[in-house]
Amino acid sequence: xxxxxxxxxxxxxxxxxxxxxxxxxxxxxxxxxxxxxxxxxxxxxxxxxxxxxxxxxxxxxxxxxxxxxxxxxxxxxxxxxxxxxxxxxxxxxxxxxxxxxxxxxxxxxxxxxxxxxxxxxxxxxxxxxxxxxxxxxxxxxxxxxxxxxxxxxxxxxxxxxxxxxxxxxxxxxxxxxxxxxxxxxxxxxxxxxxxxxxxxxxxxxxxxxxxxxxxxxxxxxxxxxxxxxxxxxxxxxxxxxxxxxxxxxxxxxxxxxxxxxxxxxxxxxxxxxxxxxxxxxxxxxxxxxxxxxx
Numbered sequence: 001x002x003x004x005x006x007x008x009x010x011x012x013x014x015x016x017x018x019x020x021x022x023x024x025x026x027x028x029x030x031x032x033x034x035x036x037x038x039x040x041x042x043x044x045x046x047x048x049x050x051x052x053x054x055x056x057x058x059x060x061x062x063x064x065x066x067x068x069x070x071x072x073x074x075x076x077x078x079x080x081x082x083x084x085x086x087x088x089x090x091x092x093x094x095x096x097x098x099x100x101x102x103x104x105x106x107x108x109x110x111x112x113x114x115x116x117x118x119x120x121x122x123x124x125x126x127x128x129x130x131x132x133x134x135x136x137x138x139x140x141x142x143x144x145x146x147x148x149x150x151x152x153x154x155x156x157x158x159x160x161x162x163x164x165x166x167x168x169x170x171x172x173x174x175x176x177x178x179x180x181x182x183x184x185x186x187x188x189x190x191x192x193x194x195x196x197x198x199x200x201x202x203x204x205x206x207x208x209x210x211x212x213x214x215x216x217x218x219x220x221x222x223x224x225x226x227x228x229x230x231x232x233x234x235x236x237x238x239x240x241x242x243x244x245x246x247x248x249x250x251x252x253x254x255x256x257x258x259x260x261x262x263x264x265x266x267x268x269x270x271x272x273x274x275x276x277x278x279x280x281x282x283x284x285x286x287x288x289x290x291x292x293x294x
Contacts, residue, residue: 006100013101017173018213024093024158025208029084034160036082037230041118044072049080055123068123070223072116078262089114089234090270098236101154101212108238110276112249119229126222129185129197132215136186143176147216152241155215158232159205165221165229166203166211167194172218185218194220239276243283254281
């Protein structure tokens with residue numbers, strides 16, 4: 001049974017734009033996820049896993065020529081061969097919270113992104129303040145209009161090590177930036193001190209805790225090469241989002257999800273979720289990229 005009040009989650013999530021939930025990895029699956037993460041990180045750092053987020057690029061497309069990595073992409077990809085990731089992504093514990101936050105049934109969910117956030121080994125850096133699908137130079141009216149669109153999706157970070165990387169401005173998923181906030185988030189420059197942003201708070205996750213957040217909340221992150229980071233980073237949507245979810249998801253390159261060998265790695269719930277994202281891919285054309293890189 002959950003050690004939190006699931007009925008209160010959605011209200012808190014809707015109000016502040018994020019919520020922290022403990023205990024979404026079963027004790028039996030945790031050792032398998034730990035081992036899968038260790039192997040995926042090793043392959044990424046030794047260069048045998050090509051799908052990675054590289055230091056120097058905050059958003060896709062990433063620069064494959066850069067040696068240092070801050071993320072492992074596509075951890076459910078059949079070439080990686082780690083089925084523990086898919087089993088957790090479709091687990092009752094995780095799906096139950098997602099359904100509560102989205103106000104939908106499990107039968108409406110579509111499979112989206114699942115990546116792994118890690119510490120770089122030689123370059124500490126920070127991601128700039130941003131919203132995932134609203135450009136930094138949007139006018140107040142453009143921002144207000146974009147924030148008024150409900151995309152029927154949720155994003156989350158699940159920490160396997162203590163994680164203090166994420167900073168958010170609670171409630172900013174509902175309102176345009178103030179002039180002071182714009183001044184610190186309208187360029188491609190990373191913050192010197194994220195807490196200089198008016199209203200910012202640091203999100204601290206203990207091992208096993210998950211923060212679910214609206215990806216258009218104003219947020220940034222710091223990456224310290226001296227501190228180990230092993231954080232599961234994923235999102236999930238539901239079919240009512242339709243084409244409004246396409247760009248932010250499909251810009252990461254999910255063509256491999258259409259392969260029969262990937263479908264064969266899924267349980268029944270996973271196959272149904274997969275069918276829904278494949279239909280979305282086939283219904284839209286070129287999607288482009290949501291944000292500019294520095």
